[in-house]
Amino acid sequence: MPHDHPDHDNHLDPMDARVRALETILAEKGLIDTAAVDAIIDTYAHKVGPQNGAAVVARAWTDPAFADWLRRDATAAIASMGFTGRQGEHMQAVFNTPAQHNVIVCTLCSCYPWTVMGLPPAWYKSPSYRSRVVIEPRAVLAEFGLTLPEDTAIRVWDSTAELRYLVVPMRPEGTSGMTPGELAGLVTRESMIGTGLARVPQ
Incomplete structure (x- = not known):
């Protein structure tokens, strides 16, 4: 899930929108690294699946x-x-x-x-x-x-x-x-x- 297209959020289904919002809050608080999250998502999307x-x-x-x-x-x-x-x-x-x-x-x-x-x-x-x-x-x-x-x-x-x-x-x-x-x-x-x-x- 990319992080550089906030204008696309209105096209997300409700669950994806919730995940995006939670991820944004955690990133703003410095609790997660969005690059690390992207790496994990890429792993499960393209390497483990x-x-x-x-x-x-x-x-x-x-x-x-x-x-x-x-x-x-x-x-x-x-x-x-x-x-x-x-x-x-x-x-x-x-x-x-x-x-x-x-x-x-x-x-x-x-x-x-x-x-x-x-x-x-x-x-x-x-x-x-x-x-x-x-x-x-x-x-x-x-x-x-x-x-x-x-x-x-x-x-x-x-x-x-x-x-x-x-x-x-x-x-x-x-x-x-x-x-x-x-x-x-x-x-x-x-x-x-x-x-x-x-x-x-x-």
């Missing part, structure tokens, strides 16, 4: 040995790609199949694998999602536009401070000739949470 998880998924789709490693020890497999750090110290990958679809949630707060998926979306932290996806996952997924076959079981994984999950969505059909980079472009944040599927190639 869903593009990392997408690269992990694409490699699992194309490298059976890596996929097996990811199943057995996701923490080590993900770290081998250089994705380590806060909120990703202990990972488990769960693989979607035609028989089982996986969804992740944190029912107690908002534990989330930042190193591979960036900052959590607002809805992931909402009390409604956190409570309802455990009780009625099929209905919640339908609200995200994802309707699964009745014979597909849905398993909900509850993240904790000690363990976080990454859903490996099924590889879309018609992607056999695609490169890992092209495949990564089909992997969405929602598909790695389980509230969506990987994109179908155009």
Whole structure:
């Protein structure tokens, strides 16, 4: 979020406007350095984020040995790609199949694998999602536009401070000739949470 365009504040949504106002007050009091804040935001926007998880998924789709490693020890497999750090110290990958679809949630707060998926979306932290996806996952997924076959079981994984999950969505059909980079472009944040599927190639 840039700090040199105050005239644009009127285009911010209410939450962004509040964040901007709080940041301005803290900076004026000398409690934060706006350059440091920008560096942190840039890190989560471009270095730590869903593009990392997408690269992990694409490699699992194309490298059976890596996929097996990811199943057995996701923490080590993900770290081998250089994705380590806060909120990703202990990972488990769960693989979607035609028989089982996986969804992740944190029912107690908002534990989330930042190193591979960036900052959590607002809805992931909402009390409604956190409570309802455990009780009625099929209905919640339908609200995200994802309707699964009745014979597909849905398993909900509850993240904790000690363990976080990454859903490996099924590889879309018609992607056999695609490169890992092209495949990564089909992997969405929602598909790695389980509230969506990987994109179908155009």
